[in-house]
Amino acid sequence: MVVAIEVAEALSRELDDDYVEFWSLLWHLRRALPEADDELLQAVARPILVALTGSGVVLGDLNGDTGTFLPWGNASTAVDTAMAMWRELGRDPNMGDIGWLARTR
Numbered sequence: 001m002v003v004a005i006e007v008a009e010a011l012s013r014e015l016d017d018d019y020v021e022f023w024s025l026l027w028h029l030r031r032a033l034p035e036a037d038d039e040l041l042q043a044v045a046r047p048i049l050v051a052l053t054g055s056g057v058v059l060g061d062l063n064g065d066t067g068t069f070l071p072w073g074n075a076s077t078a079v080d081t082a083m084a085m086w087r088e089l090g091r092d093p094n095m096g097d098i099g100w101l102a103r104t105r
Helices: 002-015 025-034 038-053 073-090
Strands: 059-060 069-071 102-105
Touching: 002 025, 002 038, 002 102, 025 038, 025 059, 038 059, 038 073, 059 073
Parallel strands: none
Antiparallel strands: 059 069, 059 102
16 A cells, blocks of 8 residues: 555656656556566556546547647546556556556646
């Protein structure tokens, strides 16, 4: 629980300045829980994403040409989409693999 809070706070601070790519979530989790398997990391990541999306953060795509952020829909759908994309990758996401987080307020 403490790790989830620390990671959520780190991401929230990053979101105060700019968009954050999804892979950053795993970067923080891998450093906080180096021995964790993918199943545990996904179990910790989901509530972090739920908490962030409940506090004015949205998940979606960032258009590299226009800089326009394109949300994936409501918070629940967006979290489900991100988690499904991660599972389908079969590995930790890298830059450009999944999507972005953006603060809306």
